[in-house]
Amino acid sequence: MQFFGRIGLLSIAISIGSFAANAEVGTSYPKHRGDSPLSYDAIDIPGGDFNVTDYRPYTLDEYMYYDSYAYQIDVAIPNNRYVGDLAEAVANGALSENVRIFIPAYDVDANTVPTGDCDWDGVADTLYPEHNEVYLNGELLGVLDGDDGLWKFNSEFVVPIEKLRFPTHPGDTAINRVQVAIDVKNKNAVLSSGRVGCRVWATSIDWIGIKFDAADSFLFMTGLGGSTDSFENSGYPEYLRRELGINSKIVGHNTANGTLGCSNGELQSVRAHAENFILEAKKQAQLIGSADFHAIGHSMGGLDGRMALNMLTAGKYTAQVGTMDGQPISHELTIKSLLSHGSPHEGTVVADYFGTRGVSEVVADICDLETQTWELANQFLVSGGTPIATIGADADSNGDLYVDINEVEGNQIPAEFKGVDTLQHANFLYRLIYENESVEWGTELATVHGIPMLVPVVVYEPSTPNPNDTMVSVRSANGVPNAVSETSLQGKNHGTILDTESQSQALHIGKSTLGWGAK
Template sequence: MPHLLIVCQMACQAVFQECWPTVFALTVRSVFGVIFLFILPLLWLPGLQANTTYPPPSGNSPYQFDSVAIPSDTYVVNDTDSSTLDYYMYRGDSGGYDITVPINIRRYVGNVNTLLEKRMIAETFNFYIPAFDVDASNSRVVDCDGDGVQDSLKPEVNEVYFNDEFVGVLKGANDIWTLNEFELDVQKLNFPMSPTGDVGHNTIGIKIDVANRNVVLSSGQAGCKVWATEVDWAAVQFAVTSPVVFVPGLSGRADSFVNSAYQVNLAANVGLPSEIISHTAFVPSLSACGRGMPSVVEHAMQMRQSIKAVAERYGTDSVNLIAHSKGGWDSRVFLIELAENPIPVRVGEMGGQPVLSDLIVTSMVTHGTPYEGTVIADMVVAYGGPLLFLFSDFCDLSTQVARQVNRTLGDLPKGITSLLIGADADQNYDGQIDDYEATGNQVGSSMANRFYQKLRDVDRIYVEFVPNPEDTFQTIPVVVEVPTNTPQLNDTMVSVESAVAMPGATVIAGKNFVGENGRNHGTVLDVQVQDLVINAGVFGPLNWRLR
């Protein structure tokens, strides 16, 4: 049995390492050489709505700001943070803006030009101004200069500027409120330069009664202050795709995503910003290999803190998840917990009070996640002995525990679109994993080959206690290997069947990825797989692209 202990030891070493690049289940081949794309098609993005907490509207307008939309990361309102709001004002003498409303955007969106090219951000944005008593169609005759002669004055013209660029005039009528809406190119909107608490500063400026600033009066004097207006609030609204959060696998290290340049590819080809989160390496638990998943639960709880921190740095109330290996399990439990216990995220500020919006996850992609467990974890559990409680992570990925949890955990919450990716490492169909096929994997070709064949031929491994033939009052442990009904394609760590087995997923036929296009558990994150994920986001069922 010593050789089995060596296998166990090397399995532990392999899984301790962060799993890097591997290919997309879209790039996984079946026994017949066909690849399948596994999607969980639920509700599309617009069906997702966050609960939001914000200060109540103030002012006199019947058009309250929350009648347009609820304050959020993409609908930014200034209701009280200007000394020129909520006052009935005439034109001043400075010649500058009579009403000035700052609009501070906290949402970091990434590369606007690339986002525009891929339709990840709307080409235009809107801003709103409710204004009172804008006599846009009324002229007036009054003695403005006090010389006893009536002066003919022009209708009220209140010029509107956005970031010092003239964009139009206020509309309205005598003694009534009118909600004015303007539409501009999104490239005129200032966003934060980085996700570090930076703010994109924008200013709405209004010049009141400009048509009568230099009007010639009967006395020969120029200028008359005849019209006044009041603005209650101002707001900016734009649309953009959510940033991406990468969730690492076993050990919680970022190596797999960093080495595969996933973030670089995403930023260059889509324009989306992203961050990689981490978690504790391993979770000791006395309940390891029981009926629960202590490490998955612990890491899901850590995700609540880390993703909230990312969301608040980016000023966003929504994210997309991309996970590798065990990170998919962590993400799945995180999402189910999120539906039960929302996470309020600070996305802005109004009147010195926070705007809080419940976090939303709009999509999840998983690369090589063992949703039905993996025989490699079974091997660690079978030979781990009394130290198993130190490594509940392996127990959680065992076939016994994973299948038990699947029976009770259920589907993802509605509103999340999921793409499940698995791969096969045997590129030349010879049943062996050579050096080339093991390149980029967590283990060398010799161990990868043994793992591949074990996953191919064994459905599950467990320990059974049988009577000791030498002592009828004692039992001895025997490792039992249950063979598979058919050979299982796998990436040397996870079978394809397990990687695409999240309950509720449906199968959509994808491209043909066979032979040289196979991937191992490391290269399932490589650039070709990334490109397929990006394509599914931009043009396909992940629905990253704005419609």
């Protein structure tokens, strides 16, 4: 028996993996300027949770004595890393309790007691070692350490995170002010003549860095139809915020329509969703000042997520996450993990069935959910080592091969719709998946007007029992090659696979295998 649909599958290997053409330059930030032997990128890449200033004419990289100004160094350092509620984030471990401030300083004569007659009156004055005070947002943190003629990497300034200013809304920028007052003690020294101030010491500062650690936030990927409703009504984002202190963003999309056509195996609509997702992820990265995310996909969203991982493996995608001394900082967009809820990783016979009825020609999304598409896609779709965890479910909680009114509660196909009893439809789909491996157009030899010829017929390939959530089988939902975790829930349908019980399972999986909440 031959299957018409398989011809198109050859194209999948070509279309997957052809994204390198979209490659952008990777992480970029201003180059270090200055004389200290240690650049800031020895600490971390600037941007996100590392705010740096390196280039300020007449301020940084200048050998400076005290003068009439209160502070010889006075810099405003932007912080655009949005972490939501600060206290909530710290309490849940999503944000470090402390901030560390780095200041490489040259020629801080902290250990030399000078002698001299600064006011020329013949009487030796009481003078002091170099005492350079460091302030954050007007509050004294301590003094710079160092020695004569040497660069000293000052990294001892550790302050509670509450002292640092954070943006209160995504897209906002907070300003933190770091000030250094040079040779304060000699500036205020009372000399033998009664005069005040003796110009003794000078110092030079190369750059100032403010470092904290924040956990990566979540991007929710919506299922078939792209509506954000399912996540918005699930309480899922709120649950993760309460439990982990981490904010999230729901990414929706349009339904890919028939203009994409249905060429089995090309994954045109999955790719269109993934491209849209990457675009939205870049926007979110710019708004929150971080290009690292964990992705959570429902239904088709999980497939879009795998395509996005494939695209990120094939080429670099970057997002501007902030600025440093007025220059842009770009980070590589990184999806740290993917968790899918009820995603048909091996396709679904529901799509096959509708495919044989012409629906795939109208809705390209259906086309990309067919089983034969994923038979081959799973061989080519690589995730670049990103951990993927999957959750599937069997809606038939009592195993009587019938989904009753309770078992379809919260499902996309409810027991009743506008006064019509639709329970039979849910049961039709449950049995369709339960009993069949695939539904495809095939051919059979028939005699037409006395002439033997191949005629198209719909072929049901029977399956071993295939428990499912009325849309996706447990096996398909857990069908990602090399998943780090596979979970099968009992008594959850395609809608309730996002419910509170499922969410607490997800949280456990996310924390134990996907690095959720890690800073």
